[in-house]
Amino acid sequence: MAHILLSISGMNSIRMQKTIKNKIEFSGIGLHTGHEIRVRILPANEDTGIVFLRTDVPSSPIIRATAENVVATSYATTLGRKGLTVSTVEHLLAAFYGLGVDNARVELDGPEVPIMDGSASEFISMIESSGLKDLSAPKKYLVIKEPIRVADRDKFVEIAPSEDDEFTVDYSIDFAHPFITKQSFSGLFSGDVFRDGVGRARTFGFLSDYEMLKKNGLAKGGSLDNAIVIGDNEILNEEGLRYPDEFVRHKVLDLMGDISLLGFTVIGQLKAHRSGHALNFKLVQEILKWPENWVLTEAPSKDEPAEAHCPLVEKMATV
Ligand SMILES: [Zn+2]
Structure with missing residues (x-):
């Protein structure tokens, strides 16, 4: 055991709520689709939370990373709204949570967060390189x-x-x-x-x-x-x-x-x-x-x- x-x-x-200081851009393979997916993470205002947006779909709704938007939990955690989904969000969310990022906007041109090396290691490095910024509302x-x-x-x-x-x-x-x-x-x-x-x-x-x-x-x-x-x-x-x-x-x-x-x-x-x-x-x-x-x-x-x-x-x- x-x-x-x-x-x-x-x-x-x-602490005050935080967001990332600088834009983060990367791409990687989606575990389930096998396609390359491009991701952009942008700073967001206080009380935004972590939100996802599908740039490959015209007028994609904002999908907030909260319990009411969880649509599947087998093999990975999938968020969805109005029929549009983003899968394999958990390692990126863990990196935000672990590093104290309360607010961020994640734009991606496919249905899942790239799997990277299967851990949160690369997300953590990119967030730390970006740095964090205080916002004007308390956490x-x-x-x-x-x-x-x-x-x-x-x-x-x-x-x-x-x-x-x-x-x-x-x-x-x-x-x-x-x-x-x-x-x-x-x-x-x-x-x-x-x-x-x-x-x-x-x-x-x-x-x-x-x-x-x-x-x-x-x-x-x-x-x-x-x-x-x-x-x-x-x-x-x-x-x-x-x-x-x-x-x-x-x-x-x-x-x-x-x-x-x-x-x-x-x-x-x-x-x-x-x-x-x-x-x-x-x-x-x-x-x-x-x-x-x-x-x-x-x-x-x-x-x-x-x-x-x-x-x-x-x-x-x-x-
Ligand atoms: Zn995992």
């Missing part, structure tokens, strides 16, 4: 007051109040496969560790599933360049793993992207076992269904640390 803990500071790191925090849990057989994801006003993630996976059951990791994270330790973890799949996806016309862009592929007795990627417990770190990355669909930075203790996009999204829906279990707070701007750019904290420890 692998195990990971991630903590972000909550009320101590009081909003969703503070959990009563626990909320969703489960599917032995899989679950739950969130409970945090006494220390922190956001912590405690994630475990336990696959019936020698490469995954044997790994074990736990730690309490800093912003640097998010960037270097979670952001670089790649998506993974089993060779048998991959062959099945290809047969069904999915994962056309899938290759060893953008996923860890696990055979019966080996990792097929020649370069091996980036971390011995890369799998669970990637699951944390996915969870960050999914939880960002709440639209607010969460303060609470998040705990998950073998969860995936579908169950993560169920938790988001459940949280939104129970507003008496949380409060929204705004942080006063006078306490804003001058150079704070990443909400993920501060200390790292082995647990």
